[in-house]
Amino acid sequence: xxxxxxxxxxxxxxxxxxxxxxxxxxxxxxxxxxxxxxxxxxxxxxxxxxxxxxxxxxxxxxxxxxxxxxxxxxxxxxxxxxxxxxxxxxxxxxxxxxxxxxxxxxxxxxxxxxxxxxxxxxxxxxxxxxxxxxxxxxxxxxxxxxxxxxxxxxxxxxxxxxxxxxxxxxxxxxxxxxxxxxxxxxxxxxxxxxxxxxxxxxxxxxxxxxxxxxxxxxxxxxxxxxxxxxxxxxxxxxxxxxxxxxxxxxxxxxxxxxxxxxxxxxxxxxxxxxxxxxxxxxxxxxxxxxxxxxxxxxxxxxxxxxxxxxxxxxxxxxxxxxxxxxxxxxxxxxxxxxxxxxxxxxxxxxxxxxxxxxxxxxxxxxxxxxxxxxxxxxxxxxxxxxxxxxxxxxxx
Amino acid sequence: xxxxxxxxxxxxxxxxxxxxxxxxxxxxxxxxxxxxxxxxxxxxxxxxxxxxxxxxxxxxxxxxxxxxxxxxxxxxxxxxxxxxxxxxxxxxxxxxxxxxxxxxxxxxxxxxxxxxxxxxxxxxxxxxxxxxxxxxxxxxxxxxxxxxxxxxxxxxxxxxxxxxxxxxxxxxxxxxxxxxxxxxxxxxxxxxxxxxxxxxxxxxxxxxxxxxxxxxxxxxxxxxxxxxxxxxxxxxxxxxxxxxxxxxxxxxxxxxxxxxxxxxxxxxxxxxxxxxxxxxxxxxxxxxxxxxxxxxxxxxxxxxxxxxxxxxxxxxxxxxxxxxxxxxxxxxxxxxxxxxxxxxxxxxxxxxxxxxxxxxxxxxxxxxxxxxxxxxxxxxxxxxxxxxxxxxxxxx
Numbered sequence: 001x002x003x004x005x006x007x008x009x010x011x012x013x014x015x016x017x018x019x020x021x022x023x024x025x026x027x028x029x030x031x032x033x034x035x036x037x038x039x040x041x042x043x044x045x046x047x048x049x050x051x052x053x054x055x056x057x058x059x060x061x062x063x064x065x066x067x068x069x070x071x072x073x074x075x076x077x078x079x080x081x082x083x084x085x086x087x088x089x090x091x092x093x094x095x096x097x098x099x100x101x102x103x104x105x106x107x108x109x110x111x112x113x114x115x116x117x118x119x120x121x122x123x124x125x126x127x128x129x130x131x132x133x134x135x136x137x138x139x140x141x142x143x144x145x146x147x148x149x150x151x152x153x154x155x156x157x158x159x160x161x162x163x164x165x166x167x168x169x170x171x172x173x174x175x176x177x178x179x180x181x182x183x184x185x186x187x188x189x190x191x192x193x194x195x196x197x198x199x200x201x202x203x204x205x206x207x208x209x210x211x212x213x214x215x216x217x218x219x220x221x222x223x224x225x226x227x228x229x230x231x232x233x234x235x236x237x238x239x240x241x242x243x244x245x246x247x248x249x250x251x252x253x254x255x256x257x258x259x260x261x262x263x264x265x266x267x268x269x270x271x272x273x274x275x276x277x278x279x280x281x282x283x284x285x286x287x288x289x290x291x292x293x294x295x296x297x298x299x300x301x302x303x304x305x306x307x308x309x310x311x312x313x314x315x316x317x318x319x320x321x322x323x324x325x326x327x328x329x330x331x332x333x334x335x336x337x338x339x340x341x342x343x344x345x346x347x348x349x350x351x352x353x354x355x356x357x358x359x360x361x362x363x364x365x366x367x368x369x370x371x372x373x374x375x376x377x378x379x380x381x382x383x384x385x386x387x388x389x390x391x392x393x394x395x396x
Numbered sequence: 397x398x399x400x401x402x403x404x405x406x407x408x409x410x411x412x413x414x415x416x417x418x419x420x421x422x423x424x425x426x427x428x429x430x431x432x433x434x435x436x437x438x439x440x441x442x443x444x445x446x447x448x449x450x451x452x453x454x455x456x457x458x459x460x461x462x463x464x465x466x467x468x469x470x471x472x473x474x475x476x477x478x479x480x481x482x483x484x485x486x487x488x489x490x491x492x493x494x495x496x497x498x499x500x501x502x503x504x505x506x507x508x509x510x511x512x513x514x515x516x517x518x519x520x521x522x523x524x525x526x527x528x529x530x531x532x533x534x535x536x537x538x539x540x541x542x543x544x545x546x547x548x549x550x551x552x553x554x555x556x557x558x559x560x561x562x563x564x565x566x567x568x569x570x571x572x573x574x575x576x577x578x579x580x581x582x583x584x585x586x587x588x589x590x591x592x593x594x595x596x597x598x599x600x601x602x603x604x605x606x607x608x609x610x611x612x613x614x615x616x617x618x619x620x621x622x623x624x625x626x627x628x629x630x631x632x633x634x635x636x637x638x639x640x641x642x643x644x645x646x647x648x649x650x651x652x653x654x655x656x657x658x659x660x661x662x663x664x665x666x667x668x669x670x671x672x673x674x675x676x677x678x679x680x681x682x683x684x685x686x687x688x689x690x691x692x693x694x695x696x697x698x699x700x701x702x703x704x705x706x707x708x709x710x711x712x713x714x715x716x717x718x719x720x721x722x723x724x725x726x727x728x729x730x731x732x733x734x735x736x737x738x739x740x741x742x743x744x745x746x747x748x749x750x751x752x753x754x755x756x757x758x759x760x761x762x763x764x765x766x767x768x769x770x771x772x773x774x775x776x777x778x779x780x781x782x783x784x785x786x787x788x789x790x791x792x
Contacts, residue, residue, distance in 0.1 A: 006668040052460065060448075064443050068647045104679065115402070137677065140672075171397060208397050208398070248460075254682075264397075275405040279536025283678075286648045287648055288451075
C-alpha cells in the first residue's frame with residue numbers, strides 16, 4: 001500500500017515554495033518585471049562561457065566511453081583527486097581522493113554526512129536561523145534535530161543557549177556559513193570558540209562530535225570579510241559543498257563531502273557514504289558534469305552582482321529604519337520585520353508586489369528573508385515599492 | 397560517532413566487483429586483450445553521435461539559465477511530459493507528466509518505488525535469479541526482501557514457490573525482465589498469470605500489491621522475442637527505467653519511475669517520491685542530461701552487437717555441453733556450471749583468464765553469469781579459452 005508516512009508529508013508545502021508560486025501567478029497578471037520576487041535562492045547570473053566551452057570541447061574531443069561511463073559510487077577517482085588538490089592549494093589542507101565523496105549537490109552531501117555519523121535517535125544540533133530542509137535530511141535519517149535559538153544581535157552562534165542544549169546524545173553540529181538566510185559569515189573567533197567547546201565535550205562525553213559544515217555559499221563572500229575554512233579549525237569536520245551557487249549550475253546537482261584527513265575514520269567516510277548511497281538509489285552525479293567541473297576548478301560566475309544588490313538593499317532597509325545585520329556573503333539578507341508577526345508582515349508586503357519570506361520556517365520568527373539573486377535593475381526598482389510598503393503600512 | 401551499521405557493510409564487497417578488480421589487475425600483467433572479462437554489465441557500444449551532437453547544440457544555442465537552472469525535485473516538467481508522450485506512443489499508455497518521477501538511473505527509481513509503497517516491516521518478493529543490489533535498495537528502506545527460488549528450466553517465474561511465499565505482508569513484487577542475470581524475457585503468459593494471481597491476492601488480503609518493474613534492459617530484446625510492457629497487464633505497476641544500457645550513458649545516471657495512471661494514488665506517486673528524495677539528498681538527475689535525452693527519445697546505441705555476441709556464446713556453450721536457456725535480451729547469459737560449486741567453477745576459469753561471476757550472489761548457486769557487453773572479436777577469441785577450460789578441467 002502507498003506509504004502513509006510520505007503521503008502525510010504532501011500537505012506541508014515549503015513556505016518558500018508557496019511564496020514563489022504566488023510570485024509566478026502574480027507575474028502572469030501584471031508582468032514579471034513588476035513583481036519583486038525575493039523568494040527563491042536561485043542564482044541570477046549565468047554560468048561563465050568558459051564552462052560552456054569546456055563542455056563542448058569535452059563532448060567533441062573526449063572518448064565517449066570515458067565521458068559517459070559508469071563512475072564509482074564515490075565519484076570518478078581522477079575527479080576526486082583534482083578536487084582534493086584544489087582544496088589543498090586553496091585552504092592548506094591535506095586531502096586525497098579517498099577523502100572526497102561526490103554528491104548530487106549540497107543536499108546530497110549533508111544527507112549523507114548525517115547518515116554516516118549518526119545512528120537513529122542520535123541528536124544533531126543546528127543554529128537558528130537555519131535552512132528548513134535540514135529538518136528533512138535529519139528526520140528521515142532517524143536522527144533528531146535540535147535547534148539553538150538565534151543570537152539576533154549578530155547572527156553569530158548563541159553559545160549560551162548552545163551549552164544548554166549540547167548533551168551526550170549530540171553526535172553532530174550542523175553549521176551553515178556563509179548563512180542562509182542571514183547572509184552572515186561566522187568569524188574566526190566564533191569558529192575557534194565552537195571548536196574549543198566541542199573538543200572539551202568530546203573528552204567529557206567520551207565520543208566524537210562531528211561538525212557537518214554546509215558550505216554552498218563558501219565562494220560568495222563580500223569584500224573585507226573574514227571567512228575561515230571550518231575544517232582548518234576542527235579535525236572532526238565533514239565539509240559539504242555544491243557548485244550550484246558559485247558556478248550558477250543548480251540544475252546539474254554537483255557537490256561533494258570532503259572528510260578532514262585528521263577526522264576519526266577519515267579513510268572510511270567516503271566509502272561508507274557510497275554504501276549509504278547504494279541503498280537509497282545512488283546519489284552519484286552525472287559523469288560529464290563531474291569531468292567538466294574538475295577541468296574548471298576555481299572558476300565562478302560573476303558573483304560581484306550579489307554584493308552590489310546587497311549594498312542597495314542594506315542601505316535602503318536601514319534608512320527605512322529596519323534593524324538589520326549587514327550580510328558578509330551569500331545572496332540573502334534577514335532584517336527584523338516591522339511587526340512581531342512576520343507572516344502578517346510578509347502578507348502585507350504582497351500588496352506592494354514584494355515577495356518576502358517570513359523567518360518562521362528558518363527558526364527565527366519576527367524576521368524575514370530577501371533573496372537578492374535578481375537583476376540589479378529590479379532591485380533598484382524594488383526600493384520604491386519597499387518605501388511605499390513601509391510608509392503606507394507602518395507610518396500612517 | 398561514525399555509524400557502525402555502515403562501517404559493518406564495508407566488509408561485504410560485491411562479488412561482481414571483486415571479479416572485475418581481479419580482471420583489471422590481470423590485464424596489467426598480460427594485457428587487456430588477453431583477459432576475457434565477462435564480469436561487469438557495462439555497455440560496450442558507444443553512445444550514438446546524434447546524442448553527442450544534440451548536447452553540443454544545446455550547449456551552444458539554449459539559454460544557460462534554462463539549461464542549468466534548478467529543476468523540480470520530480471524532474472523538469474517539460475521533460476516529464478515528453479517522456480510520458482513517448483511511453484504513450486510506444487506502449488499505448490495514458491501517462492501524463494504527473495506520473496513521471498526522474499531519478500539518477502534505475503537504482504534510484506527502484507529505491508524510491510520501494511519506499512513509496514512500503515512501510516518498514518512490509519515484505520517485497522523477487523524471483524531468483526535476481527540483481528544482488530535489490531538487497532540494498534530494500535533492506536535500507538526497512539522492508540524485507542523475500543526470494544522465490546528460480547525455475548531453472550525456463551527462468552520464467554516459479555509460480556508454485558511464489559504462491560507459498562506470498563502472504564498478507566506482501567506489498568510489492570519486484571520483477572526484472574529482460575532479466576539480469578539470466579537474459580530471459582518474461583512471456584505474455586507469465587505476466588498474465590502473475591497479474592491474475594496478484595489481482596486475486598489483492599482482493600483476498602484487502603490491500604494493494606504493487607509490481608515494481610525494473611526495466612533497464614527493456615530496449616535490448618532479441619529478434620522474434622515477445623517482450624510485453626508490464627504496466628499494460630497490471631494497473632498497480634511502477635515501471636523503473638534507465639537510459640544507461642539502451643543509450644550507453646551509464647555514468648550520466650538518468651532514469652525514471654512511471655506510475656501507471658490507473659494505479660492507486662497514481663497522481664501522488666511522483667510527488668511522494670519527491671518527498672522521499674528530499675530527505676535522502678535529492679535523487680534529481682542533471683538538468684542538461686534530462687533536457688538532452690528528452691530531445692532524442694527513441695534513439696538507442698547500436699544494440700545489435702549484443703545479439704551477435706549472445707549467439708556466439710550460446711552456440712559454443714551448448715556445443716560444449718552446458719545446460720543453458722537461450723537469452724531473449726540483455727547482454728547476459730546464465731548457464732549451469734559444470735560442477736555443483738559454481739564459485740569453485742569460476743575460480744578454475746580464472747586460470748584460463750576467463751572472468752565469470754558465480755550465480756550464488758544472484759540467488760541461484762550452481763549457475764554462472766557472463767556479461768557479453770564486450771567487443772565481438774574478444775568474444776570470438778574467448779571461445780578457444782572456454783574450450784580449453786572445459787576440456788582441461790572437466791573432460792580429463
